[in-house]
Amino acid sequence: MLELIRQPWHWAFAGVLIGLTVPTLLLIGNKSFGISSSLRHICAACLPANIPFFKYDWKKEAWNLFFVFGVLIGGFIATNFLSNPDTIVVSPETIADLKALGITDFSHLMPQDLFSVENIFTLKGLIFFVIGGFMVGFGTRYAGGCTSGHAIMGISNLQVPSIIATCCFMIGGFIMTNFLLPLIFKLF
Amino acid sequence: MNNTQIVHPIECEAPNEQVISESVFSNIKYAVVGMAFGIVFVKAEIISWFRIQEMFRLQSFFMYGVIGTAVMVGMISVFLIKKFNIKTLSGEKVIFHDKTFNKGQVYGGLIFGLGWAITGACPGPLFAQIGSGFLAVLVTFLSALAGTWTYGYFRDKLPH
Numbered sequence: 001m002l003e004l005i006r007q008p009w010h011w012a013f014a015g016v017l018i019g020l021t022v023p024t025l026l027l028i029g030n031k032s033f034g035i036s037s038s039l040r041h042i043c044a045a046c047l048p049a050n051i052p053f054f055k056y057d058w059k060k061e062a063w064n065l066f067f068v069f070g071v072l073i074g075g076f077i078a079t080n081f082l083s084n085p086d087t088i089v090v091s092p093e094t095i096a097d098l099k100a101l102g103i104t105d106f107s108h109l110m111p112q113d114l115f116s117v118e119n120i121f122t123l124k125g126l127i128f129f130v131i132g133g134f135m136v137g138f139g140t141r142y143a144g145g146c147t148s149g150h151a152i153m154g155i156s157n158l159q160v161p162s163i164i165a166t167c168c169f170m171i172g173g174f175i176m177t178n179f180l181l182p183l184i185f186k187l188f
Numbered sequence: 189m190n191n192t193q194i195v196h197p198i199e200c201e202a203p204n205e206q207v208i209s210e211s212v213f214s215n216i217k218y219a220v221v222g223m224a225f226g227i228v229f230v231k232a233e234i235i236s237w238f239r240i241q242e243m244f245r246l247q248s249f250f251m252y253g254v255i256g257t258a259v260m261v262g263m264i265s266v267f268l269i270k271k272f273n274i275k276t277l278s279g280e281k282v283i284f285h286d287k288t289f290n291k292g293q294v295y296g297g298l299i300f301g302l303g304w305a306i307t308g309a310c311p312g313p314l315f316a317q318i319g320s321g322f323l324a325v326l327v328t329f330l331s332a333l334a335g336t337w338t339y340g341y342f343r344d345k346l347p348h
Contacts, residue, residue: 005231008231008232008233009228009231009232010232011232011249011250011251011253011254011257012253012257013232014228014231014232014234014254014257014258015253015254015255015256015257015258015260015261016257016258016261017224017225017228018225018228018254018257018258018261019257019258019259019260019261019262019265020261020265021221021225022261022262022265022266023262023265023266023268023269024221025218025221026265026266026269026276026282027269027274027276027277027282028217028218028221028276028277029204029206029210029217029218029276029277029278030204030205030206030276030280030282030283031202031203031204031205031206031218032201032202032203032205032284032285033202033262034201034202035202035310035311035312035315036201036202036310036311036336037200037201037202038311039311039332039333039335039336040200040336040340042333042336043333043336043337043340047337049337049341051337051340051341051343052343053339053340053341053343054337054340056200060204060209061200061202061203061204062215063204063210063215063218064202064204064218066215066216066218066219066222067218067219067221067222067225068222068311068312068315069219069222069315070218070219070220070221070222070223070224070225070226071222071223071225071226071229071312071315071316071319072226072315072316072318072319073219073222073223073226073319074222074223074224074225074226074227074228074229074230074316074319075226075227075229075230075235075315075316075317075318075319075320076226076319076320076321077223077226077227077319078226078227078229078230078231078316078320079230079319079320079321080321082227082230082231083230084231088233088236088238090238090242091242091247091248093245093247094238094241094242094245094247094248097241097245097247098238098241106238109230109233109235109236109237109238109317109320109322110235110236110237110308110317110322110325111237111238114237115237115322115324115325116324117323117324119324120324120327125324125327127306128306128307128328129307129324129325129327129328129331130327130328130331131303131306131331132303132306132307132328132331133303133307133314133327133328133329133330133331133332133334133335134303134331134332134334134335134338135299135300135302135303135306135335136300136303136304136307136309136310136311136314136328136332136335137311137331137332137333137334137335137336137337137338137339138296138299138300138303138335138336138338138339139296139297139298139299139300139301139302139303139335140296140300140310140311140332140336141296141335141336141339141340142292142295142296142299142300142339142346143292143293143295143296143297143299143300144201144287144290144292144293144296145201145202146300146310146311146312147255147304147310147311147312148202148310148311148312149201149202150293150297151255151259152255152258152259152262153202153262154287155259155262155263156259156262156263156265156266157266157284157285158263158266159286159287160289161287161288161289161290161293162287162293164289164293164294164297165293165294165296165297166297167297168293168294168296168297168298168300168301169297169300169301169304170244170301171297171298171301172297172298172299172300172301172302172303172304172305173240173243173244173301173302173304173305174244174301174305175298175301175302176244176301176302176303176304176305176306177241177244177245177305178244178245180302181305181306184306
């Protein structure tokens with residue numbers, strides 16, 4: 001049984017479980033699924049600075065903070081107790097493309113060439129953590145949601161704005177991956 | 189007893205619509221759901237930067253399969269809840285919100301997309317990556333908080 005859990009899960013299995021989060025949250029507490037809102041609640045709780053956007057009763061939305069804390073714990077449990085002993089299988093074309101860009105480590109979920117603590121105070125860190133993270137936080141709130149709130153919850157509820165937002169997420173991602181990343185990697 | 193009106197955050201996108209307020213203890217159930225969610229993220233390797241690269245290079249069906257299946261399951265669930273008027277555990281009517289279009293969904297969506305491809309993380313996987321021990325992602329997380337705060341600060345000046 002544990003061996004079955006330890007191997008990487010099929011996309012359909014993962015998709016069903018992620019999809020079931022929508023009715024689970026709705027039915028256990030009338031909560032609409034959405035993760036990026038947690039970032040707003042943390043801002044509202046820690047540094048509202050009299051900004052109207054952060055002046056609301058974030059405690060009423062505390063469920064969202066419990067949820068993301070759970071995600072963090074889930075990540076810890078899965079990695080430390082249920083992890084796949086083999087290395088991640090990445091598409092050979094992607095490996096070839098990334099090797100051409102200068103990525104050498106394909107043994108972890110995240111390449112150590114980029115996502116190591118040593119890189120925090122380097123140009124790589126500035127681009128991949130600081131600028132990338134800033135765009136994630138700024139963009140999701142500007143768009144009014146992320147992959148969970150728009151792509152999954154919004155489209156499940158047949159919301160046209162969510163379909164538009166999801167298309168824009170994808171367009172942004174295609175542009176970065178195929179046009180900008182090759183330029184960025186030239187900097188290193 | 190409590191005459192104060194429930195104050196909703198300005199357009200909170202993932203609102204709590206339960207009328208009965210919940211204790212800290214009661215909130216633990218959301219942490220449990222989140223935990224299951226985080227385990228799925230890691231076990232299906234969705235938190236991997238490589239999976240996001242495969243997706244945006246159209247070199248693997250995996251992420252399209254995950255998101256597509258999740259949307260199908262979510263859609264059927266929402267349909268069933270509406271059709272049979274299924275109530276929450278505490279007997280309340282499930283509340284859905286219609287989203288209204290604004291330009292933020294385009295501009296913000298594009299900005300998030302650019303960031304998603306760099307970091308390999310949307311906000312959910314961000315938390316799971318940190319839990320998985322990728323401590324450098326803590327910087328990404330703090331920077332995402334800064335991004336959200338900056339949006340709040342300049343909100344009125346941005347085109348919507």
